[in-house]
Amino acid sequence: MKSDIFPATLQDLIEEFNKLPGIGRKTATRLAIHILKVNPEEARALAQAIIRVKENIRFCSVCYNITEEDPCPICRDPARNQRQICVVEDPTDIMMIENTHEYNGVYHVLGGTISPLDGIGPEDLRIKELMKRLDNVDEVILALNPSTEGETTSIYLSKLIKPLGIKVTRLARGIPLGSNLEFIDELTLSKALRSRQEI
Ligand SMILES: [Zn+2]
Incomplete structure (x- = not known):
């Protein structure tokens, strides 16, 4: 109008x-x-x-973070543990986790969560791309939003990844259900990261 x-x-x-x-x-x-x-x-x-x-700004061809250089500075950083991958929904979640200074592995941006109601299935997310990165990985941390969709996606991914003999963990409870990682304070998030639990 x-x-x-x-x-x-x-x-x-x-x-x-x-x-x-x-x-x-x-x-x-x-x-x-x-x-x-x-x-x-x-x-x-x-x-x-x-x-x-x-x-x-483009997407990193390895982790799909937003970046000016490809691969992104996190993927290129030799000091980061490439055997630990933290799976997030959006690039903004990476910033949130980086702000906690609690994590030294690398990331993988899914680009959303499985949401049948919105017509978003596993094939719409960067799950295939994640699976291709798992050859030399010890742990996958699922840091998805604690929503129904985030839960569904976490369970889906753990069923795919665990049979490969890789440890799958998720952020500890304490993050209010239905909340978005974006709105959680650094302290709560770093605690949830530190006391993450195996699925
Ligand atoms: Zn990257």
Whole structure:
């Protein structure tokens, strides 16, 4: 629903902000007005940051983390334990776990969880890619969100991986059910990681 109060270019900007997650119409309008007020350099810096992110960021071909260089710095780091893989849903989960400074292995980003209701099956996730990485691995840590979908996916993966003789663990309970890793504080997450349990 467009209004005629503002010039078309400003309305376009409001529309674009409104498409962003968590940005309602009111906030979108406030942001657009804010952009209108900042000096041209600041506005240009924002626009360029958006373009640069799209042009320079890609997925790591090993772990599917977002990166500017492929493989990503975590996969390339010789100090990291390549025999330990932490499986997460999204790249943002990697940042959360890195912030705990509790983990020194590598990661694998699934790109979501199994969710029949949303039509997402195992073949829609990077499970095949994970299985190909398991040759020299001692432990797979399942750090999926404690949702029904996260649980289903954890069970599915453990059934695939355990028969290979690899230890499969998951984050300890204590993370509130239905919550998202993104919103859990570092202390809780590092505790859950440290006291992870074998499935
Ligand atoms: Zn990587």
